[in-house]
Amino acid sequence: xxxxxxxxxxxxxxxxxxxxxxxxxxxxxxxxxxxxxxxxxxxxxxxxxxxxxxxxxxxxxxxxxxxxxxxxxxxxxxxxxxxxxxxxxxxxxxxxxxxxxxxxxxxxxxxxxxxxxxxxxxxxxxxxxxxxxxxxxxxxxxxxxxxxxxxxxxxxxxxxxxxxxxxxxxxxxxxxxxxxxxxxxxxxxxxxxxxxxxxxxxxxxxxxxxxxxxxxxxxxxxxxxxxxxxxxxxxxxxxxxxxxxxxxxxxxxxxxxxxxxxxxxxxxxxxxxxxxxxxxxxxxxxxxxxxxxxxxxxxxxxxxxxxxxxxxxxxxxxxxxxxxxx
Amino acid sequence: xxxxxxxxxxxxxxxxxxxxxxxxxxxxxxxxxxxxxxxxxxxxxxxxxxxxxxxxxxxxxxxxxxxxxxxxxxxxxxxxxxxxxxxxxxxxxxxxxxxxxxxxxxxxxxxxxxxxxxxxxxxxxxxxxxxxxxxxxxxxxxxxxxxxxxxxxxxxxxxxxxxxxxxxxxxxxxxxxxxxxxxxxxxxxxxxxxxxxxxxxxxxxxxxxxxxxxxxxxxxxxxxxxxxxxxxxxxxxxxxxxxxxxxxxxxxxxxxxxxxxxxxxxxxxxxxxxxxxxxxxxxxxxxxxxxxxxxxxxxxxxxxxxxxxxxxxxxxxxxxxxxxxx
Numbered sequence: 001x002x003x004x005x006x007x008x009x010x011x012x013x014x015x016x017x018x019x020x021x022x023x024x025x026x027x028x029x030x031x032x033x034x035x036x037x038x039x040x041x042x043x044x045x046x047x048x049x050x051x052x053x054x055x056x057x058x059x060x061x062x063x064x065x066x067x068x069x070x071x072x073x074x075x076x077x078x079x080x081x082x083x084x085x086x087x088x089x090x091x092x093x094x095x096x097x098x099x100x101x102x103x104x105x106x107x108x109x110x111x112x113x114x115x116x117x118x119x120x121x122x123x124x125x126x127x128x129x130x131x132x133x134x135x136x137x138x139x140x141x142x143x144x145x146x147x148x149x150x151x152x153x154x155x156x157x158x159x160x161x162x163x164x165x166x167x168x169x170x171x172x173x174x175x176x177x178x179x180x181x182x183x184x185x186x187x188x189x190x191x192x193x194x195x196x197x198x199x200x201x202x203x204x205x206x207x208x209x210x211x212x213x214x215x216x217x218x219x220x221x222x223x224x225x226x227x228x229x230x231x232x233x234x235x236x237x238x239x240x241x242x243x244x245x246x247x248x249x250x251x252x253x254x255x256x257x258x259x260x261x262x263x264x265x266x267x268x269x270x271x272x273x274x275x276x277x278x279x280x281x282x283x284x285x286x287x288x289x290x291x292x293x294x295x296x297x298x299x300x301x302x303x304x305x306x307x308x309x310x311x312x313x314x315x316x317x318x319x320x321x322x323x324x325x326x
Numbered sequence: 327x328x329x330x331x332x333x334x335x336x337x338x339x340x341x342x343x344x345x346x347x348x349x350x351x352x353x354x355x356x357x358x359x360x361x362x363x364x365x366x367x368x369x370x371x372x373x374x375x376x377x378x379x380x381x382x383x384x385x386x387x388x389x390x391x392x393x394x395x396x397x398x399x400x401x402x403x404x405x406x407x408x409x410x411x412x413x414x415x416x417x418x419x420x421x422x423x424x425x426x427x428x429x430x431x432x433x434x435x436x437x438x439x440x441x442x443x444x445x446x447x448x449x450x451x452x453x454x455x456x457x458x459x460x461x462x463x464x465x466x467x468x469x470x471x472x473x474x475x476x477x478x479x480x481x482x483x484x485x486x487x488x489x490x491x492x493x494x495x496x497x498x499x500x501x502x503x504x505x506x507x508x509x510x511x512x513x514x515x516x517x518x519x520x521x522x523x524x525x526x527x528x529x530x531x532x533x534x535x536x537x538x539x540x541x542x543x544x545x546x547x548x549x550x551x552x553x554x555x556x557x558x559x560x561x562x563x564x565x566x567x568x569x570x571x572x573x574x575x576x577x578x579x580x581x582x583x584x585x586x587x588x589x590x591x592x593x594x595x596x597x598x599x600x601x602x603x604x605x606x607x608x609x610x611x612x613x614x615x616x617x618x619x620x621x622x623x624x625x626x627x628x629x630x631x632x633x634x635x636x637x638x639x640x641x642x643x644x645x646x647x648x649x650x651x652x
Contacts (some may be wrong), residue, residue, distance in 0.1 A: 011337040018344040023350050046372045080368050087537055091515040091624035098518065099424045189417040192424065210652040211413055214635030217652050231646075233635035295652050298417035301629040309540030309559035320557075326536040326543050 075178040075199055076105040078251065080164030082157030083121065083186045084113040088302050090120060090326060092186045097128040097236065103195045107179075109167060112136040113158035115119040120325060137163045143264060155183070155271045157244075162261045171257055172251065179251035183244045187302050194296040198248040204280040207289035209246040212299035218243060222291040227282055239273040239282070245297045247272070253279055359546035401504040401525055402431040404577065408483030409447070409512045410439040414628050416446060416652060417506035418512045423454045433505075434491060435553030437486035438462040446651060463489045469590060481590065481597045483570075484512070488587045497583055498577065505577035509570045513628050520622040523614040524574040532604040535572040544569060548617040551585045553608055565599040565608070571623045573598070579605055 079100070082260070083089060093110075100106050108130050112121055117136050123133050137159045145154050161183055168181065180201045198205055206227060208219035218232040220242065230241035241246075254260065260278035262271055289296050313319055351580035405426070409415060419436075426432050434456050438447055441464050451458050463485050471480050487509055494507065506527045510516070524531055532553060534545030544558040546568065556567035566573075580586065588597055615622050639645055 008333075008337075011334075011341065015337065015340060015344075018341075018348065020584055022344065022347065025348075087542065088624070091536065091626050093516050094517050094624075095421055095425060098428060099421060101428065102424060149511075189421050191420050208650070211415065211631040214632050215639070216413065216633070216636055216646045217650060219650075233638065293650055295650060298414070298420075298652070299631075300414055300417050301631070303626070303627040303629050305537040305625075306540050307542070310542055312559065313541070320542045324534070324543060324545075324619055324621060326624070 022089050025155075071104050074105045075180055075251070076107050077103065077195055077248075078107045078164075078168060078179055078181045079110055080109045080111065080161050080181065080186040081184045081186055082111050082113060082160030084203070085118060085120070087307070087326065089186075090124065092302060093121070093124050093128075095131060096186060097124075099190055099192070100130050102192050106130060106195070108132040109164045110134055111163050113139050113157070113160055124254075130192055133167060135160075135163050135167060140264075145162060148293050155262075155266055155268075158262045158264050158271065164255060165261055168251065168254055172255060174252065174255040177251060177255075180248050181251055181254050182248045185244060187300060187301075188245050189298040189300045191296045194289075197296065201248050201250050201286060203253055203286060204247055204276060204282055205286040205288050206242060206247045206292065207297070208292050208295050209217075209243045210295040210298040212243045217295050218246070220246075220285065220287055220292045222287045225287065225291070227285040227287055227292075235269055238269060240276040241269075242272055242301060245299060247276070249279060329528050353434075387493075396601060397430050399504055400615060401577070402433050402496060402506045403429065403521055403525060403574075404435055404490075404505050405510040405514055406435045406437065406449075406487050406507065407510045408437050408439060408486030411444060411446070413631050413633070413652065416450065418628060419447070419450050419454075422510075422512060422573060423450075425516055425518070426456050428518050433458060434458040434522070435490045436460055436561045437489050439465050439483070439486055459495060461486075461489050469600045481588075481594075484588045484590050484597065488562045491580060491587055494577065494580055500578065500581040506574050507577055507580050509572045511570060511625075513626060515624040515626045517622045520615075523622065526567055527574050527576050527612060529579055529603060529610055529612060530573055530575050531612040531614050532568060532618065533623070534612070534618050534621050535569045536621040536624040538569045538571075541626055543621050544572070546572075546611065546613055546618045549611045551613065551617070553611040553613055553618075561595055564595060566602045568598055569625060571625060573602070575605060597619075601616075609621060 029256060081096075083093070108125075108128075110121065110125065110132060112118060114136050115138050117134055122134065122183070125134055139159050141158075143154050143158075145156065165181075165305070177189035180198055182198060194207070196209065206220045208217045210217045212218050213232050213234055215233055218230070218241070220227040221229045221231050230236045230238070232241045235241060257278055260275055266274045310320060334344075344609070348483050407422075409419070418473060426434060434451075436447065436451065437462070438444060441459055441461050443462050448460065451460055465482075465485050469484070471482065484594045487489055489510070491507075506524055509522060520533070523533065532546045534543045538544050538545045539558050539560055544567070546553040547557050548554045556562045556564070558567045561567060583604055586601055589600035636646060
């Protein structure tokens with residue numbers, strides 16, 4: 001009986017202890033499970049975070065490789081630039097390229113005044129690092145300036161600019177492509193802020209131009225955010241008394257109005273108006289550059305280099321080595 | 327007795343089952359622990375990976391921000407440039423800045439020809455984004471060009487270049503600082519390859535210059551890797567018949583020869599020689615630009631803009647708004 005009681009007691013004690021242990025285990029197991037699932041959660045979160053960082057890193061690496069000139073969301077600036085062969089041409093294109101390399105989404109449309117594309121320009125464009133289109137069209141004989149003509153005698157670059165407009169109309173889509181068209185001369189000087197300003201032009205935007213028209217600057221006069229007249233000495237009554245360098249046109253406006261182009265037969269000073277009349281009224285113009293009070297582009301001109309000694313050499317039958325490109 | 331037996335049996339069964347269960351739990355607990363510790367391991371690994379990606383990302387972001395103009399291992403190009411106030415000055419500086427922004431380790435030493443530093447240049451340099459030093463010194467009265475003087479009549483920029491040299495000697499260390507000194511005029515045109523070429527000059531390096539001396543180009547004539555004479559029309563017998571834009575000097579050579587500077591009182595065309603004679607012989611010159619057969623810099627000059635209409639306005643007491651900086 002005693003033994004039985006002891007055994008029973010033993011078993012009872014065991015029963016109690018084991019139940020307790022089991023219960024404890026079950027409770028803590030829940031905890032462990034719980035903890036484990038917590039760790040699982042943390043793990044999931046960490047993994048998600050990790051993927052997030054991987055994606056950011058990949059994007060940053062793409063940014064680093066991406067030429068700084070491209071950003072799909074920005075409207076493209078199409079710069080239509082007539083050019084012609086002369087001694088300073090390569091120098092001009094060289095410094096222009098250095099400017100344009102700083103401008104995002106820039107498309108250089110270079111139009112040579114010639115029957116065929118020259119080697120110099122072709123070679124130059126091939127390595128300039130800027131998105132470009134190379135065109136050419138020769139100014140008709142009777143419209144060409146002679147050596148001794150003053151530079152304002154005949155309108156220059158007209159056919160070339162129109163060829164640029166034609167290219168845009170043949171290659172870009174109405175309603176789809178976003179851009180701004182700017183007529184840039186190859187001897188002007190452009191600040192980088194100018195391109196920032198013109199980029200979001202909706203219709204036609206305007207701004208001051210330095211060192212033009214015999215003045216320090218010419219500019220649109222702005223009142224209450226609208227252009228009301230032109231600050232210029234010569235013929236301020238012109239519809240658009242503004243230099244070629246002083247305005248930009250939204251690409252869609254160009255594409256929607258295929259008849260808008262520059263006129264060859266035009267009174268002196270009316271070249272810009274001959275295009276803009278088709279596109280916009282003075283009232284609709286968008287004034288930029290701080291209500292047209294800042295000069296962000298200059299109508300610089302480069303001196304024609306003296307070639308006196310070169311000519312002596314040529315006459316003596318010993319011209320400078322033509323294989324050395326200047 | 328039967329009841330007791332049943333109880334005993336019950337308890338025995340319970341004993342067996344509970345022991346079994348406990349054992350099972352213990353074994354699986356190990357598994358769970360084990361699994362949990364596996365998850366912990368995975369967690370630790372993932373966390374480490376995460377930190378690794380975070381670090382890579384941070385490094386990449388620093389790369390993106392780092393100005394591409396700095397690279398501690400490259401010798402610095404010190405461009406000493408005289409400048410003077412005139413209408414086209416801001417335009418010239420603007421396009422020069424766009425060029426120099428592409429050049430690594432570039433230090434622009436701009437020396438105004440004036441008694442005091444002008445607001446225009448001070449403001450310009452403050453935002454140009456290029457490492458610079460702003461100096462000024464006025465050309466003595468009798469050495470100044472008059473309006474009607476041809477540009478070659480008196481040597482120009484002499485005092486300004488010498489001040490630039492002085493600054494180098496006062497601020498950089500013989501035997502320690504690595505660099506190249508280039509005398510750049512503010513109306514020339516520079517290709518980017520030019521700076522790559524000149525950067526590793528040991529003594530004095532030379533190369534062709536376009537559109538100078540009345541020729542398409544002037545250049546050193548190189549035979550067997552050495553300069554033997556000068557290809558130029560005018561006075562090719564000069565010790566260094568080369569334009570200011572056509573050579574560069576190792577910084578240490580400048581620092582080691584403190585007496586070497588440009589002479590004010592010098593025959594026309596001998597300005598460059600007046601410095602180089604102190605520094606090097608023709609035989610020691612380092613020809614660059616493909617044995618001096620490539621034109622990488624042009625001696626362009628910018629036209630003085632006509633101010634006829636501006637002058638009319640001034641005479642009429644209505645000058646253009648001087649608050650608009652050009």
